[in-house]
Amino acid sequence: MASTVGQVIKCKAAVCWGAGESLKIEEVEVAPPKAHEVRIKILHTGICHTDEYTRSGKDSEGLFPVILGHEGGGIVESIGEGVTSVAPGDCVIPLYTAECRECKFCKSGKTNLCGKVRSTQGQGLMPDSTSRFTCRGQPVHHFMGTSTFSQYTVVADVSVVAVNKTAPLDKVCLLGCGITTAWGAVVKQPGIKDSTVAVFGCGAIGLGVISTAAVVGASRIIAVDINSGKKDWALKMGATEFVNPTELPGGRRIQDHLVEITDGGFDFTFDATGNVQVMRVALEACHKGWGVSTIIGVAAAGQEIATRPFQLVTGRTWRGTAFGGVKGRTELPGLVEDYLNGKLKIDEYVTHHRKFEEINEGFHDMHRGDCIRCVVDMS
Ligand SMILES: NC(=O)C1=CN([C@@H]2O[C@H](COP(=O)(O)OP(=O)(O)OC[C@H]3O[C@@H](n4cnc5c(N)ncnc54)[C@H](OP(=O)(O)O)[C@@H]3O)[C@@H](O)[C@H]2O)C=CC1
Ligand SMILES: N[C@@H](CCC(=O)N[C@@H](CSC=O)C(=O)NCC(=O)O)C(=O)O
Ligand SMILES: [Zn+2]
């Protein structure tokens, strides 16, 4: 087959032309990678709730037309000048949280949030402020620096990591977001061993938090979800109990119930719903004096969190995490090895598979209570 290196590639991509619209499979042109960029043939991608959040128009950073997707796996097709970290043929995972190892954030040792490409990423553009995608003669925005709903995508070299070539990409693509976020939210939070934990929301993220908290050795893990169908899932992943707030007697408030059954509240709580009222409950279900609540869920544009400041004055801590605090280029190869060695669950989360042409059905799957993660075959 003729080499595509340096050429514009024509391929299929799922384009979202406007907020709230279904994705449309289109022929797109994907320009070759410029300096410090990498063009990737995407083989599989998960659909994360954050893709739906932006598609639906709830993302204050949302731009259209756009190629969504940020939970992918693929093979490097070609590299731009100056790229040394990956090579053609490498098995890679695109990273929506870059890791340049040079910026103030990366060098701080305090955060995984890299500053190198974040501003252009938020504008749906590559670091030189242009797009590599066109469709029907017009530029199409990138998304989260990854755009994995395209058969070929271009990412910055700081936004991609090579992993073990034997890893099945239809599984480890989930390390591009969901599994890693949940894992990091727990392991990077000191003190979970022998502690009490509440997890609000039992989607892929919440279940991953439950599973990791169980592995780390939490003494009691209470899963909270408004869908009782999630009870079996939560218990299977390691929760010790399950509570459905809508089934409490006499309209009792969930935070009052949780504080009562835990003798004062939890050591740690996690929001994995993106609902700001639930975030408040998660904070207020923390134990006075030391409870720590972590926000993972992403809330819609215009939403704000609130609580009585007294909740914080009396020793509760409110914090949040992006991509689980994980530095992707440094840590993802190890997580892939953990998966290959049976130390990290991924297969269990993949409940649905879809062909690329069925990607909109994959979004519908996500709204059904029985879908944890849908993986799309991009071939
Ligand atoms: N910070 C980060 O880096 C990341 C954040 N996210 C965000 O994390 C959140 C979770 O993602 P994901 O697991 O994929 O989403 P899902 O939609 O799969 O899971 C959310 C779960 O929360 C349940 N839920 C909804 N409302 C409530 C409520 N009031 N009380 C308790 N449970 C409730 C849902 O139930 P039902 O099924 O009935 O709707 C569902 O089971 C999203 O907001 C996503 O955008 C995702 C990845 C990374
Ligand atoms: N664009 C949104 C913010 C969305 C958000 O918080 N994204 C998370 C990852 S969610 C993955 O599924 C994140 O990494 N945030 C940090 C970042 O730098 O974006 C908005 O504007 O509200
Ligand atoms: Zn995600």
Ligand SMILES: [Zn+2]
């Ligand atoms: Zn950086």
